[in-house]
Amino acid sequence: MLKDLFRKQKKYATIPSEQAKKDIPEGIMQKCPQCGDIGFVKELEKNLKVCKKCGYHFSMSAPERIRMIVDEGRFFEFDSGLTSGDPLSFPNYAKKLEADREKTKLNEAVVTGEGTVGGFPAVIGVMDSRFRMGSMGSVVGEKIARAAHRAATKKYPFILFSASGGARMQEGVLSLMQMAKTSAALEKMHRERVLFVSVLTNPTTGGVSASFSSLGDINIAEPQALIGFAGRRVIEQTVRQKLPEDFQTAEFLLKHGQLDQVVHRSELRETLIKILDLHSGRVNDGNR
Ligand SMILES: [Zn+2]
Numbered sequence: 001m002l003k004d005l006f007r008k009q010k011k012y013a014t015i016p017s018e019q020a021k022k023d024i025p026e027g028i029m030q031k032c033p034q035c036g037d038i039g040f041v042k043e044l045e046k047n048l049k050v051c052k053k054c055g056y057h058f059s060m061s062a063p064e065r066i067r068m069i070v071d072e073g074r075f076f077e078f079d080s081g082l083t084s085g086d087p088l089s090f091p092n093y094a095k096k097l098e099a100d101r102e103k104t105k106l107n108e109a110v111v112t113g114e115g116t117v118g119g120f121p122a123v124i125g126v127m128d129s130r131f132r133m134g135s136m137g138s139v140v141g142e143k144i145a146r147a148a149h150r151a152a153t154k155k156y157p158f159i160l161f162s163a164s165g166g167a168r169m170q171e172g173v174l175s176l177m178q179m180a181k182t183s184a185a186l187e188k189m190h191r192e193r194v195l196f197v198s199v200l201t202n203p204t205t206g207g208v209s210a211s212f213s214s215l216g217d218i219n220i221a222e223p224q225a226l227i228g229f230a231g232r233r234v235i236e237q238t239v240r241q242k243l244p245e246d247f248q249t250a251e252f253l254l255k256h257g258q259l260d261q262v263v264h265r266s267e268l269r270e271t272l273i274k275i276l277d278l279h280s281g282r283v284n285d286g287n288r
Helices: 002-012 015-023 041-046 062-069 093-104 138-154 169-191 232-239 250-255 265-278
Strands: 029-031 038-040 075-078 110-117 120-127 158-164 196-205 218-221
Touching: 029 041, 038 041, 062 110, 062 120, 062 158, 062 265, 075 138, 110 138, 110 265, 120 138, 120 265, 138 158, 138 169, 169 196, 196 265, 218 250, 218 265
Parallel strands: 120 158, 158 196, 196 218
Antiparallel strands: 029 038, 075 110, 110 120
């Protein structure tokens, strides 16, 4: 009986965290994971989801990213109806897909389409890390490969925003195969001399960093984005060395030649427009 009393007491110990939750009303206020600053969600959204205090770049959903980059009302989605099967009958996979579809209102972890950016036509792909951590299954790979084919046919530049935990384990080898498929589609696009701009956002890891996201003619990343293949601990245990503090950050990769530029979110759209302009073949008469 005495034991029961103690057990009951243990339950009460959860009260402070419940209280803490009440202090930061969900959906109205948001806490910066880097500096701890608490601000209004609306203010944060106005600032392109970048912390005003420390510059931390919060993750963006695919629809938010499209609104930020593409000219208003100029996005036409491709293959929005493609949905993943459950080829390995992986336990709970179908349920998880359904829950993510419900949560994100998206059918998969990437949205592809065409539109204009600063008036320049482009094929655009945006991964959404809310959907199965942005992992690459057969549908993600297929949509990216199809987008690359369309870019090659139309001779439109292809801009792809990555945000991914890597390959999707629930689809096993079929998911790993997407690395080769997307890379081959990009190679075909490359032979057509079509520009590919890869924008790596936090986080871009695993099979995605090891395939299409590193294959840009121009590779750009957002500040402090985590970019890498295997996790830090796995590498440290394998090489038996302590890795530098900034290892696998965008800035580290820029320093070591794996990126062309690290661009603050507030300058990203303008930077992309400049790149599209430079590659449009249009003669700039200086009157723009
Ligand atoms: Zn902050």
